[in-house]
Amino acid sequence: MKVLVTGSAGLIGSEAVTFFDSLGFAVDGLDNNSRADFFGPPGDTTWNRQRLEATCAHYTHLDVDIRDREAVDRVIARGAHELVIHAAAQPSHDLAASRPFDDFDTNAVGTLNLLEACRRHTPEAVFITVSTNKVYGDTPNRLPLVELETRWDYADPADAEGIDETMSIDSSLHSLFGASKVAADVLTQEYGRYFGLRTATFRGGCLTGPHHSGVELHGFLSYLVARALTGGDYTIFGYQGKQVRDQIHSADVISAFWAFAQDPRPGEVYNLGGGKANAASLLECVDAIESRCGTRPALRYDETNRVGDHICYYTDMAKFRAHFPGWRQEWTLDAIIDEMVGAVAAKRAP
Numbered sequence: 001m002k003v004l005v006t007g008s009a010g011l012i013g014s015e016a017v018t019f020f021d022s023l024g025f026a027v028d029g030l031d032n033n034s035r036a037d038f039f040g041p042p043g044d045t046t047w048n049r050q051r052l053e054a055t056c057a058h059y060t061h062l063d064v065d066i067r068d069r070e071a072v073d074r075v076i077a078r079g080a081h082e083l084v085i086h087a088a089a090q091p092s093h094d095l096a097a098s099r100p101f102d103d104f105d106t107n108a109v110g111t112l113n114l115l116e117a118c119r120r121h122t123p124e125a126v127f128i129t130v131s132t133n134k135v136y137g138d139t140p141n142r143l144p145l146v147e148l149e150t151r152w153d154y155a156d157p158a159d160a161e162g163i164d165e166t167m168s169i170d171s172s173l174h175s176l177f178g179a180s181k182v183a184a185d186v187l188t189q190e191y192g193r194y195f196g197l198r199t200a201t202f203r204g205g206c207l208t209g210p211h212h213s214g215v216e217l218h219g220f221l222s223y224l225v226a227r228a229l230t231g232g233d234y235t236i237f238g239y240q241g242k243q244v245r246d247q248i249h250s251a252d253v254i255s256a257f258w259a260f261a262q263d264p265r266p267g268e269v270y271n272l273g274g275g276k277a278n279a280a281s282l283l284e285c286v287d288a289i290e291s292r293c294g295t296r297p298a299l300r301y302d303e304t305n306r307v308g309d310h311i312c313y314y315t316d317m318a319k320f321r322a323h324f325p326g327w328r329q330e331w332t333l334d335a336i337i338d339e340m341v342g343a344v345a346a347k348r349a350p
Helices: 011-022 034-039 046-055 069-079 093-098 100-121 175-193 220-230 250-262 282-293 318-323 333-348
Strands: 002-006 026-030 059-062 083-086 126-132 145-147 152-154 198-204 206-208 233-237 244-249 268-272 279-281 298-302
Touching: 002 011, 002 069, 011 026, 011 046, 011 083, 011 206, 011 250, 026 069, 046 059, 069 100, 083 100, 083 250, 093 100, 093 175, 100 126, 100 175, 126 175, 126 250, 175 198, 175 268, 198 250, 206 220, 206 250, 220 233, 220 282, 220 333, 244 250, 244 333, 250 268, 268 318, 279 282, 282 333
Parallel strands: 002 026, 002 083, 026 059, 083 126, 126 198, 198 268, 206 244, 233 298
Antiparallel strands: 145 152, 244 279
């Protein structure tokens, strides 16, 4: 099998490269290090690209911007890829507001460039888009919630397992980032339903792992661990730090993609996250990190929450598990935090 991975030097992209390289598949990676442009030096993924080139024998790096329609078309026309993992994105709410064209051109138009090239040249390929739970906008905030000592949680027993795919994406506040990802999400569905391509969109929660170039505007857990180890400041935006997220390890993300790729269902949508067992509030994550490394960031509080931010979100993956009963989530939240602390500490070592 030959695989194309976009955003190949990012968290999910690099995990996909490593996984498919280990299976002996030829892997082409598209990444032009836009993250460094979006977030400055802390977001630079050069280190991760170099790691892949040094350790993955079947990997070929291509410095291509997915906004470049002709370049994307050439890559796919020549590549004969049987699987496409589309993980490239502009991932920040706040940045989208200040750079709306860069955001939309990357997230929506870039996705269209890839889908249309696949329709023309490799219509039998499996195409997976890494979407986001932000396509639901702020609708999750309308669910009945209860405020506990260190977190918010769902008040209605009907919501006990989290958010599933029946939640509406309409009539909600998304942020411009959420809107551009809705466009990419729906385009991926439509190329499956209308054209019959073997597509799926996975609406991720907090995707995390040791190869995240975390920054304040994206990569929450990685950035939080880095700030804890340096004793630096960390600003909490709204909700007193009781906002809840579920963490899923990048390795579990890629194993879910591989399960779908082996038995694709065109035009499908799946929520993807750590679920209730891997859910924790920001305050709880700070305490968990401190228990491991003995330090914590200096917390600062901004009462203004980020636009479209979720108060409480964890993922109900019942649909995906029903479709792919052989898939197993391997990483617990404790194991994720242990690995993250070790990885960030190793990066900081002389």
